[in-house]
Amino acid sequence: MVPPLALDIDGTLTTPDHRIDPRVFELLPDWDAPTVFATGKAFPYPVALAHFLGREETVIAENGGVAYADGETTVVGDPDAARAVVEAFRERGGEVGWGDGDTVNRWRETEVALSTDADEALLREVAAAADGVEVVDTGYAYHVKSTGVSKGRALRVVADALGLAADEFVAVGDSENDVSTFDVAGESYAVANADDAAREAADEVVEDGFMDGTVSVLERLRERAE
Numbered sequence: 035m036v037p038p039l040a041l042d043i044d045g046t047l048t049t050p051d052h053r054i055d056p057r058v059f060e061l062l063p064d065w066d067a068p069t070v071f072a073t074g075k076a077f078p079y080p081v082a083l084a085h086f087l088g089r090e091e092t093v094i095a096e097n098g099g100v101a102y103a104d105g106e107t108t109v110v111g112d113p114d115a116a117r118a119v120v121e122a123f124r125e126r127g128g129e130v131g132w133g134d135g136d137t138v139n140r141w142r143e144t145e146v147a148l149s150t151d152a153d154e155a156l157l158r159e160v161a162a163a164a165d166g167v168e169v170v171d172t173g174y175a176y177h178v179k180s181t182g183v184s185k186g187r188a189l190r191v192v193a194d195a196l197g198l199a200a201d202e203f204v205a206v207g208d209s210e211n212d213v214s215t216f217d218v219a220g221e222s223y224a225v226a227n228a229d230d231a232a233r234e235a236a237d238e239v240v241e242d243g244f245m246d247g248t249v250s251v252l253e254r255l256r257e258r259a260e
Contacts, residue, residue, distance in 0.1 A: 036259045038068040038198060040094075040189055040215050042207035043080065044174050046225055046248055052174075054083070055245035061252055063088050068196050070094060070103075070203070072185045074172045074211050076141040077102070092196070097170060097177055097211045098188035099144030103195035108188070111144035111180035115167050119178050120146045123160045128153050138175070145179035152176055172209045173229060186214025204255060206248050208232055223251045 041047060047058050062069060071080035072094035080093035081102070092103045101108045120130065131149025132138045138147050148157065150173075157176055161169045170177045186200075193200040205212065205219035208228040213235040216222035224236035225247030233239050240247040 036065060036067050036255055037204045037221070038070070038193075038196075038202055039065065040070045040072050040185075040203045040205040040219055041248070042205075042209065042212050042215075043071055043073040043075065043083065044172070045208035045227055045244060046206055047245055050227075050244055057245055057249055058083075059087065061249065065089075065252075068092060068198065070189065070192050072098075072189065072205075072207075072212075072215055074147070074170075074175065074177055074209075076139070077143065078141050092192060094185050094188040094192060096142060096144050096183075097172075097179055098184045098186070098214070099179060101188040101191045103192040106195055108191050109143055110187075111183040112166065113142075113144050113146075115164060115180060116144070116146045116178040119157075119161050119164050119167050120148070122164075123148075123153075123157050126156060126160065128156050128160075144183065145177050147175040147177050150175060170211050172211050174209075177211070184214035185211060186216075186218040189215055189218055204251070206251055207236075208244075223247070 070092050073080050074097045077095040077100045081091045084091040094101050099111045131151045168181045190200045200218040201220035203219045205215045205222045208225050210231040212232050216235040222236045224232045224239045225243050227243035
């Protein structure tokens with residue numbers, strides 16, 4: 035049997051130009067084990083991906099701030115603290131960077147994401163002065179969130195809801211926010227485009243990047259299960 039999966043989305047199931055790789059729709063609908071989509075994006079994004087793949091909507095969003103499995107939603111973190119940090123950042127001249135519509139944050143429940151064009155040094159200075167708040171750089175955004183909230187913690191919650199242990203999962207990712215997932219999964223892979231934190235935490239760094247790297251992992255897992 036193939037193992038259950040914990041898959042990051044951006045940089046892991048995408049092309050270098052940030053599009054969902056079409057091979058996702060070839061390989062994942064028939065994966066014969068639970069698959070958790072674990073992302074820094076807001077809750078609707080991984081739910082929609084699971085829906086269009088015809089899979090159970092088993093997801094981790096907002097870097098672990100929101101988890102959904104077996105009909106149960108778990109929300110952790112203090113969104114007011116994150117919003118206060120961003121407001122203080124704005125008062126000091128910082129800009130969130132998404133424009134007037136800001137669909138990036140429209141559906142967020144536990145954190146605030148800022149564009150990587152934002153003033154990182156100022157943002158971290160403001161966050162450091164607040165209690166229980168941290169900034170995580172995923173390579174796609176700066177996420178202001180409660181400390182202690184992580185994808186790894188959420189994977190334990192999801193695994194328990196599915197009647198599994200977190201160490202039964204194989205995790206694939208590319209970023210600092212995947213480190214906690216790698217720590218609790220039984221097996222972990224960083225794709226070649228991964229940042230230094232993910233590369234150091236993974237059991238293995240595969241030769242290929244983005245979806246090419248994820249495909250190589252999935253193929254290996256299938257072969258091993260045969």
